[in-house]
Amino acid sequence: MTGRFQHNPLTKTGLAAAITLLFLLLLPVLALVLTSSVDAVKAGVSNTLLMPALTLTLKTSLLSLVIIVVLGTPLAWWLSGPAKPCRTVVSTLIQLPIVIPPAVMGIGLLQAFGRGGLFGPSLTEIGLSIPFTGTAVVIAQVVVSAPFYIQAATNSFRGVDSDMMLVARTLGASPRRAFFLVALPAARPGLVIGAALAWSRALGEFGATLLFAGNLAGVTQTMPLAIFSAFESDSQLAVVFSLILAALGIIILSFLLMVTRLRNQTRST
Amino acid sequence: MKSSHWRFSTQLSQGDYRLSVTMEGRHRVTALIGPNGSGKTTILRAMAGMTKNGCIEFELQGGTIESTATKTTTPIHERRIGYMPQGYGLFPSMTARQNVAFGLDARYPKLPRAQRTDRVTELLRAVDCEQQAARAVQRLSGGEKQRVALARALAIEPQLLLLDEPMAAMDVASRTSIRLVLKQMIDTANCPTLLVSHDLRDVAALADYVYVLENGAITQAGRLDELARQPCSAFIAEFCQSPVL
Numbered sequence: 001m002t003g004r005f006q007h008n009p010l011t012k013t014g015l016a017a018a019i020t021l022l023f024l025l026l027l028p029v030l031a032l033v034l035t036s037s038v039d040a041v042k043a044g045v046s047n048t049l050l051m052p053a054l055t056l057t058l059k060t061s062l063l064s065l066v067i068i069v070v071l072g073t074p075l076a077w078w079l080s081g082p083a084k085p086c087r088t089v090v091s092t093l094i095q096l097p098i099v100i101p102p103a104v105m106g107i108g109l110l111q112a113f114g115r116g117g118l119f120g121p122s123l124t125e126i127g128l129s130i131p132f133t134g135t136a137v138v139i140a141q142v143v144v145s146a147p148f149y150i151q152a153a154t155n156s157f158r159g160v161d162s163d164m165m166l167v168a169r170t171l172g173a174s175p176r177r178a179f180f181l182v183a184l185p186a187a188r189p190g191l192v193i194g195a196a197l198a199w200s201r202a203l204g205e206f207g208a209t210l211l212f213a214g215n216l217a218g219v220t221q222t223m224p225l226a227i228f229s230a231f232e233s234d235s236q237l238a239v240v241f242s243l244i245l246a247a248l249g250i251i252i253l254s255f256l257l258m259v260t261r262l263r264n265q266t267r268s269t
Numbered sequence: 270m271k272s273s274h275w276r277f278s279t280q281l282s283q284g285d286y287r288l289s290v291t292m293e294g295r296h297r298v299t300a301l302i303g304p305n306g307s308g309k310t311t312i313l314r315a316m317a318g319m320t321k322n323g324c325i326e327f328e329l330q331g332g333t334i335e336s337t338a339t340k341t342t343t344p345i346h347e348r349r350i351g352y353m354p355q356g357y358g359l360f361p362s363m364t365a366r367q368n369v370a371f372g373l374d375a376r377y378p379k380l381p382r383a384q385r386t387d388r389v390t391e392l393l394r395a396v397d398c399e400q401q402a403a404r405a406v407q408r409l410s411g412g413e414k415q416r417v418a419l420a421r422a423l424a425i426e427p428q429l430l431l432l433d434e435p436m437a438a439m440d441v442a443s444r445t446s447i448r449l450v451l452k453q454m455i456d457t458a459n460c461p462t463l464l465v466s467h468d469l470r471d472v473a474a475l476a477d478y479v480y481v482l483e484n485g486a487i488t489q490a491g492r493l494d495e496l497a498r499q500p501c502s503a504f505i506a507e508f509c510q511s512p513v514l
Contacts, residue, residue, distance in 0.1 A: 161356065161358060163356060164360060166319050166352060166354070167358035167421075167422075169317075169346050170317050170346070171375055171421065172347075172376035174346055174375075181360075186361060
């Protein structure tokens with residue numbers, strides 16, 4: 001027996017509550033599938049808005065993911081250390097983008113990098129303008145998605161056995177070597193899950209991108225923004241675009257489940 | 270008087286908890302026993318280099334490893350100390366062979382590949398785990414894990430071996446045979462060892478000298494038969510009450 005209970009029976013009220021929530025969770029995807037037709041899907045796939053938006057979404061979200069993992073992993077490692085006031089403060093600050101609405105983050109980014117913002121004049125002096133560019137899309141995605149990766153990575157690093165790390169050091173490994181050869185592989189399943197969560201958040205990023213990067217087709221128009229634009233003129237097209245983005249999300253979810261199952265299998269052997 | 274392989278003294282405090290200990294390793298295997306929570310593992314971790322607060326004076330084979338007085342500290346990875354923690358601390362993403370080779374790769378990066386392979390094979394053979402070399406460590410039995418961890422600790426030819434409850438995860442039936450393997454390995458390695466154990470049979474079979482740690486201080490030290498003859502506390506009297514002696 002692996003858990004406390006072999007069976008977790010639901011009362012009738014609990015069952016009704018669970019079914020209601022499950023229905024609500026699945027309803028949007030079901031509605032998308034049931035209200036679209038093959039012809040509409042064909043028309044949507046051949047629409048000129050789709051490929052630039054899909055390509056930009058994949059490119060920017062993958063670039064964001066790389067930035068998040070490269071910059072977020074050392075931070076998560078540090079955060080996983082023994083509790084100290086400074087760690088608690090930093091950890092709380094990192095969660096801010098999760099509780100602050102993305103639109104607010106978009107305005108904040110404009111106030112930081114926009115012409116009249118904190119860094120605007122300095123950036124203009126060296127001939128750089130970030131708002132309403134692909135760079136702005138990536139920055140918006142990084143800001144709203146990074147906390148998901150950092151949180152998952154921190155929890156995963158906390159699970160790394162401190163004795164194992166001490167043994168690695170006594171065997172002659174420098175702190176860097178012990179981190180890369182011992183801590184990182186041991187925390188890998190959690191890191192992968194965190195990366196997948198951050199990536200899916202970046203894929204669906206809308207509010208901060210709209211306000212900071214705009215909605216310029218072929219330049220800053222990602223899939224969520226393309227859905228928004230299509231919805232204003234052709235709701236059936238918006239349904240097909242939504243289906244495509246939902247399919248991407250389902251692929252990521254399947255990947256997550258596969259990794260989680262692999263991790264459980266590894267632990268049980 | 271026999272010269273000591275190592276000398277360690279420390280004064281550590283954390284909240285209400287105080288630890289004040291001085292020990293010398295003049296014998297091949299020294300045991301450290303004491304009730305749960307008395308600080309035995311803390312001492313081993315401090316010797317390995319894991320403690321940052323408190324005063325420590327630690328000499329090993331005539332050299333200073335750590336001295337608060339002279340502000341000397343040898344980094345953990347430069348100490349030649351083999352450490353086997355209670356849960357063995359095997360690297361789960363690696364095979365048994367990779368675990369044993371880890372220290373050789375880290376300490377001797379220029380060691381020719383063939384020589385490294387031979388050394389790892391030799392160590393795995395010595396602990397009777399040659400057949401398990403390619404197996405992921407998570408798929409090894411408790412006894413195999415312990416032996417692989419021991420081989421890994423000895424691979425770096427340590428000046429001091431620290432063993433924290435090496436039999437704790439073993440079932441009673443396999444302890445006798447594994448104790449024999451452990452004794453043979455320690456004898457072959459000819460390496461001074463500090464053994465933490467709460468099992469009288471381990472101490473009787475392996476240790477030449479025993480320190481007793483109670484309430485953060487050494488309350489008695491001597492050979493096990495001396496401790497049994499004149500126990501100075503209820504813990505020691507209870508520990509030594511066994512048909513083994």
